[in-house]
Amino acid sequence: MTSEALARALNTNPVVVRRLMGGLREHGYVHSEKGHGGGWTLSCQLDRVTLRDIYEALDAPRLFAIGNRSEETECLVEEAVNHAMSSVLADVKAQFLACFGQITLAALHADFHQRLAARHGPTTLCK
Amino acid sequence: MTSEALARALNTNPVVVRRLMGGLREHGYVHSEKGHGGGWTLSCQLDRVTLRDIYEALDAPRLFAIGNRSEETECLVEEAVNHAMSSVLADVKAQFLACFGQITLAALHADFHQRLAARHGPTTLCK
DNA sequence: TCTCATGTAACTTCATGTGTTGCTAGAGTG
C-alpha cells in the first residue's frame, strides 16, 4: 500500500504517513519499497506486536499533558510537589505501558472483523 | 497573601494566579478579599484536601497528551483502535485520580518542612 | 529515460496554554 493511499484513508498527508511509518520500519514492523509498484508491506506477526511496541516505535511521544514546570528548582514547595507528581506520573505511566503491552494488533484485527461482520455493509477500507 | 506576591513566588503573572485561585475559591479551599489589606487566605484543613480535589477544582485539565483523533468515525479500524484506547486511558485516568486522592496537602506540607529542616538555610518563601 | 514511489529537510499552519493589558468594582485610609 502506498503512503498516498494510506494518507487518503487516514485523512492526512502522505508525508505524515511516512514520518510515522518510518518509526515502524526501523523496528521491523513494516517494510517499505521505493519506485514503481513500491509502498508499504506488513512484516510482523500481528499477534506478536502490541500497542506498546507501536508506542515505543513511534518514539514514545509525551503521554501526559500535565507535569512539572521544571525539574530543577530552588523552591522547596515546588520540590515537594514535583516529588509527589513525578512519583504518581511514573506509576501511572507504568500502568499505561502495561495495558498497551497487553493489546496485540491481532486483537485489534479481530475486533475490526467483528465490527465489519456486524455491519454487513460493503467492505471497503474505512467507510 | 496577594496575587502579586504569589505571582512573584511562582515566577508568573498575578492574573494567572487569580485564574487558578478562582477555581479553588469556588470550592471553598481558599478565600479572597478585595481592597486594602485584601488577598488570599486558606480556608480548608490541609489534611482534608487532596491533590485530586485541587485537580478537580482546577476544572480537571486535560490529563493526556495523546488520545482519539475523533470520537465519532465511519472507519471501523479507527473505531476498534478508539475503543481500545479509550478503555486504557479511562483505566489509567482512574488510577491517576486514585493516587492523587491519597496525597493530602498536609502530606505535602510535612514534606516541605522536612526539606526545610534538612537545608538549615534562611527561611524565606521559595529560595 | 520516464514514471512512480519513498526519504527528508524546511517551512507553514493550527491548536492550546500562558502571559499581558486595560478596565471595573469593592474595601480600607487619610
Place this chain on the structure above:
DNA sequence: CACTCTAGCAACACATGAAGTTACATGAGA
C-alpha cells in the same frame, strides 16, 4: 470625599509543539 490597594474579568498577544505542506533528492521498475 479622594486616594490607594486589592481581586475579577474580558480581550488580546505570545510561545510552544503537533500536524500539515512544499520541494527536492533517491531508488526502482516499465
